[in-house]
Amino acid sequence: MNPYLKRAYELQEEITENRRYIHSHAGVGFDLDDTVERIMSQLRAMGIEGERCGKAGVVVTLGKPGKTILLRGDIDALPIPEQTNLPFASKNGCMHACGHDFHAAMLLGAAKLLKENESALPGTVKLMFQPAEEKLAGARDMVENGVLENPHVDAAFAMHIGTGNSESPVGSVKFTKGPSHASGDSFRIIVQGKGCHGASSYQGVDAISVAAHILIALEEIPAREVPADQLSIVTVGVFQGGSACNIIADTATLEGTIRALSPENREFLIRRVREVAESIAKAFRATIRVEEPTGGTPPSYNNPALCEEMLPFIKEIVPEDKVFVRENQPSLGSEDFAYVSTKVPSMMINLGAGSTEEGYTYALHSPFVTPDEGCLPVGAALYAHCATRWLEENQ
Template sequence: MKDDLIALRREIHADPEIALDLPRTQQRILTALQGLDLEVTLGRHLSSVVAVLRGGARSENAPVVLLRGDMDALPVDERTGHPFASTNGAMHACGHDLHVAGLVGAARILHERRAELPGDVVFMFQPGEEGPGGAAPMIDEGLLDVAGRRVDAAFALHVTSAQHPVGVWFGRPGPLMAAADKCFITVRGKGGHGSAPHTALDPVPVACAIVLGLQSMVTRRFDAFDPVVVTAGKIAAGTKENIIPDTATIDLTVRSFSAAHRDKVQQEIIRVAEGTAAAHAMTAAVDYHREYPVTVNDEAEYAVLRDAVLDLFGAERYVEMPFPEAGSEDFSFVAEQVPSAYIFVSACVGDPAEAADNHSPIADFDDVVVPDAAALLAEVAVRRLGAPAG
């Protein structure tokens, strides 16, 4: 089925959609699943597709395994030059089109073997991974209990366009990706004339002091072996060079790798911002938004996933990551609820050291990995359900 899956991937790539409303992508998935004996549920508030495959050898309390593929693109103007490149202002610059095709392939493989499966498989086609987050609303709509029993384990994969040679799988047990939060700080002073700063309360140097204070806070308040990242991506103030503004704003992205430090960094940011402003007779309002939790691989489930990679593709195509990465993933909402495992596979075209990374307008993905993705997802489901390995 390699050619059919790659054709599906390229069809989706040429017509990407973003966020939670993906009606054309949803329809393509439904068309690709036609003819399979699946119980399909569509999202009520988002363009998700959930399909349940009933195993023919299941018992009353049979296990349930979930396989996930995200399906949304990014607001990026593609510049790859492919004949199937997008021209609508969006782009599958993170490879989710390959994820969809791989999950469709896994559904077809498992459907052929359904008579011997001693449990059920849930296929999760998820919009909104790039934001505003589709996993949480799918859970709210009953994803984890759609088979009539709670999901016992969940698995997902992600392609990359750089880092490793094509076909190499990489991951780790335990923390894999960071929690990602946003923080918006408003420093409130008193405006005035730029020639007489002593008659005003200038929020600009205070905003700068807060940013520098946050960098010291990161290195002095947190263990280097359980790190946090606090980056000021935007500072804004004023309208003209000789006018002291009333306010200055700071926009932060915050990354953490444990629940404890996620809680702590929020409190530390508030303390530094409010305290620095108060030291200069001003105030700072902190608006903190929690987004994606830490993505943590359950050690037992990751062992099942890793062993399937080793047996299917060989030890030479697997690399264990020494450290987690600071990207984030809303599969973490699933992993908070049920034991889960997640792994990366390189779809790099050319030299990994020179290739553009995910999210770039020239990010390129080799769709030779699509059938491998289908095979791994199907195999890990078979193994986790307890059926004979393929």
């Protein structure tokens, strides 16, 4: 057995305890005081001094001068009331329903593995404990606060657990080369019409009707204006308007998300959402205000050369029959690891934490999801081993 993997299994109880503590003290966005304190205290117990980076990030630097590889684990939860009935369930209205408690615990496990072998590292490993992934804001905050510099990062590696589908058996790995995750941008459109009595609708401008025409038109943009082989989505998830059944509504609100796999399509879709909404509103004698977020994230990209380089290292930890390489099968989910992958050669893998065939029927973001903790030592070993092997091959 690989030495890192063997040691990770010896540390399984400790890694699991960290996961459960972080899970039961879930925080959202940058509001992660309990989580950050746990990470810092565990690092100190290992003889490691973590450094704060940005609003709530933590950075660890290990090894010696030379090439530098970054390992990223996100640490924030979702504003979802937990319904798992686990003995360590969160009770504060927030839940680690996306598995970031796993990522944080595995990266802590990797920190210990790497610290125990620090003298043999042929370069530098940076550990990036990142907040606010769910808000698509934490990676950008840490990049802007220097996480990729001093020393400069030459390559980056991240992972995300998966469960509740047929492709996530415990301890398996899958990834796709090239575009891996879509961009993510949200929008809010406020339609201003003119209210009147429903019996005299000709005297008003029906904001609900205008918003309905906008909704249909927006969701047709990807189908009619983007090539079919360039996956993209415009989705409206919120539609609000009206106050009574016999009143023509004077205002209505649409909120939605835009996903694209290239910077060019991202820019095109953001522009077309505004243009289409404004044109339809004008045609129906309404006005609109389009609010776009200051955040969002570009598409995330798995560097093909780095994927090829990392693949044999992954197979030294995970049996070959549990490693699945995908070609041109990106996710239209978004990942703010993109703020790293647009700067340095990067790779993100998916670590299996329970398939439907193994009895895990709830997917991530469900209030009932309970990923399998058996993947924790595998993830910790993958982090540490892939970093070490990459440094060995890139001295």
